[in-house]
Amino acid sequence: MQHPETGLVQLNRAGIRKGSQWLVRGVDLTVRPGEIVTLIGPNGSGKSTTAKLALGILKPTEGRADRRPGLKVGYVPQKLAIDWTLPLTVARFLRLTNPLSEAACREALAKTGAERLLRAEMRSLSGGELQRVMLARAIARHPDLLVLDEPVQGVDYSGEIAIYDLISDIRGTLGCGILMISHDLHVVMAQADQVICLNGHVCCRGTPSELSQNDSYHALFGTRGNAALAVYEHHHDHVHLPDGMVRHADGSICGDCAGEHHEHGHQKTPETGGLRDAG
Amino acid sequence: MLDDFFTRAMIAGIGVALVAGPLGCFIVWRRMAYFGDTLSHAALLGVALSLLLNVNTMVAVGGVSVILAALLILLRRRDTLSSDAILGLLSHSALALGLVCLAFMTWVRIDLLGLLFGDILSVTRLDIALIYMGGAVVLALLVLIWRRLFAATVSPDLAASEGLRPERTELVFILLTAIVIAISLKVIGALLITALLIIPAAAARRLSSSPEQMAVIAALAGAAAVAGGLYASLHYDTPSGPSIVVAAMALFLLSLVPGVQIVRRMLAPTQGDRS
Numbered sequence: 001m002q003h004p005e006t007g008l009v010q011l012n013r014a015g016i017r018k019g020s021q022w023l024v025r026g027v028d029l030t031v032r033p034g035e036i037v038t039l040i041g042p043n044g045s046g047k048s049t050t051a052k053l054a055l056g057i058l059k060p061t062e063g064r065a066d067r068r069p070g071l072k073v074g075y076v077p078q079k080l081a082i083d084w085t086l087p088l089t090v091a092r093f094l095r096l097t098n099p100l101s102e103a104a105c106r107e108a109l110a111k112t113g114a115e116r117l118l119r120a121e122m123r124s125l126s127g128g129e130l131q132r133v134m135l136a137r138a139i140a141r142h143p144d145l146l147v148l149d150e151p152v153q154g155v156d157y158s159g160e161i162a163i164y165d166l167i168s169d170i171r172g173t174l175g176c177g178i179l180m181i182s183h184d185l186h187v188v189m190a191q192a193d194q195v196i197c198l199n200g201h202v203c204c205r206g207t208p209s210e211l212s213q214n215d216s217y218h219a220l221f222g223t224r225g226n227a228a229l230a231v232y233e234h235h236h237d238h239v240h241l242p243d244g245m246v247r248h249a250d251g252s253i254c255g256d257c258a259g260e261h262h263e264h265g266h267q268k269t270p271e272t273g274g275l276r277d278a279g
Numbered sequence: 280m281l282d283d284f285f286t287r288a289m290i291a292g293i294g295v296a297l298v299a300g301p302l303g304c305f306i307v308w309r310r311m312a313y314f315g316d317t318l319s320h321a322a323l324l325g326v327a328l329s330l331l332l333n334v335n336t337m338v339a340v341g342g343v344s345v346i347l348a349a350l351l352i353l354l355r356r357r358d359t360l361s362s363d364a365i366l367g368l369l370s371h372s373a374l375a376l377g378l379v380c381l382a383f384m385t386w387v388r389i390d391l392l393g394l395l396f397g398d399i400l401s402v403t404r405l406d407i408a409l410i411y412m413g414g415a416v417v418l419a420l421l422v423l424i425w426r427r428l429f430a431a432t433v434s435p436d437l438a439a440s441e442g443l444r445p446e447r448t449e450l451v452f453i454l455l456t457a458i459v460i461a462i463s464l465k466v467i468g469a470l471l472i473t474a475l476l477i478i479p480a481a482a483a484r485r486l487s488s489s490p491e492q493m494a495v496i497a498a499l500a501g502a503a504a505v506a507g508g509l510y511a512s513l514h515y516d517t518p519s520g521p522s523i524v525v526a527a528m529a530l531f532l533l534s535l536v537p538g539v540q541i542v543r544r545m546l547a548p549t550q551g552d553r554s
Contacts, residue, residue, distance in 0.1 A: 055440040075440040085484045086308045096430050097441045
């Protein structure tokens with residue numbers, strides 16, 4: 001049923017306008033099964049809006065947003081504003097739209113480290129606990145596509161690592177596509193198959209190592225972006241040159257990179273970068 | 280039995296309260312109290328129009344409510360004013376328009392105070408029939424959309440991402456609210472309807488551990504407020520509508536007393552997740 005070539009969700013020059021202002025415009029984006037696509041960008045750059053376009057919560061003013069028919073989505077929104085007066089336990093929240101057995105609830109909560117919260121009131125949760133519960137709810141649905149809008153906000157440091165591990169784990173076990181918004185460049189660079197850098201439009205895109213060569217990326221994230229990338233630089237044992245040749249770590253140049261294909265950097269030239277400048 | 284005006288008032292009032300309670304819970308959860316106010320003020324415009332155009336009051340009130348809801352959604356999309364400013368604008372414009380319309384119609388003599396504060400003691404058998412039939416329809420529809428409406432209340436974005444249509448459900452909910460306001464106009468009046476929607480729900484909050492429980496308790500609290508308020512108004516010769524609201528407020532204050540909650544915990548040892 002899963003066609004690797006067709007996306008779970010596909011945005012095609014999608015844009016949305018509110019009043020006279022474009023929130024985001026000209027976004028091309030495809031998430032395929034088993035793929036992690038990450039959106040990065042400054043505050044107000046349209047990351048959450050793009051995620052909502054992909055989910056179908058917002059309709060594009062121009063362009064297209066297509067989802068595979070029957071696509072099952074797990075969504076962790078950026079915020080959840082539940083009124084104080086609403087009596088809602090975590091167990092009930094997990095079952096909001098889909099029937100789940102008690103065991104399934106426990107299992108999902110256990111995965112996100114929130115098992116003890118099953119009977120807790122939603123309004124009594126802390127920010128980090130709420131994130132874990134929302135993630136558990138998204139996973140429990142066994143989604144084809146997981147959309148995570150800053151999934152670790154408010155989560156403590158060790159929990160953060162565990163949750164990111166869980167996310168890449170889910171990609172492996174469920175085989176679902178993941179569209180993630182994150183401010184944590186370290187993690188973005190470590191896990192994403194594709195990074196899209198937004199700033200009202202797609203400012204640059206590519207694999208993490210491709211992005212490291214991109215001027216727009218550096219303009220947006222500066223030295224912090226560099227530091228995040230530096231962590232992964234040592235993975236690069238070869239560089240793809242603009243003419244298609246490969247330069248290995250020892251300085252030798254040959255036609256292709258033999259053996260296992262590691263993360264690698266593309267050497268960028270003005271005409272043929274390893275990435276598309278879509279701005 | 281229905282010959283007695285007091286009995287008729289009691290039956291009509293309790294009927295309204297039973298419907299208003301569950302609906303009021305959603306108004307409180309969705310933070311739409313001000314919207315309820317706007318709808319009820321617009322109801323007065325509906326009454327004026329019904330007299331002017333010679334159509335049924337319920338139809339006119341319902342029509343005005345729907346137009347108002349549509350206006351609100353449109354204005355919100357245009358993004359010119361904040362939601363509460365738009366509501367304030369619509370609410371008081373509708374109320375003022377209604378009053379001006381009524382003043383123009385010198386040929387009708389209408390009890391304005393009755394419209395604003397209700398005239399429960401003049402309830403007829405036809406009114407009772409309308410209240411119970413309308414109320415039954417509203418409750419049936421509410422049960423039908425309950426799961427979707429509840430999901431949309433917790434998070435419209437989550438509901439939308441999972442294939443529900445929260446906007447459509449919200450529109451149905453607004454319609455139901457408009458119907459309740461139309462049928463309860465005579466019992467409690469345009470200015471106090473929101474109180475009967477919100478206060479019993481607020482009183483039920485501390486006593487309930489699940490949304491369904493809160494809806495039932497709100498309905499019962501509303502009915503108790505109607506009974507208490509009507510008896511008090513008979514005894515102390517106070518206006519009936521406001522007396523009902525005062526009784527509801529007393530119930531709310533009672534729900535804040537710690538002892539009541541202790542009793543509740545004893546009654547419900549297992550904190551519920553029933554769904």
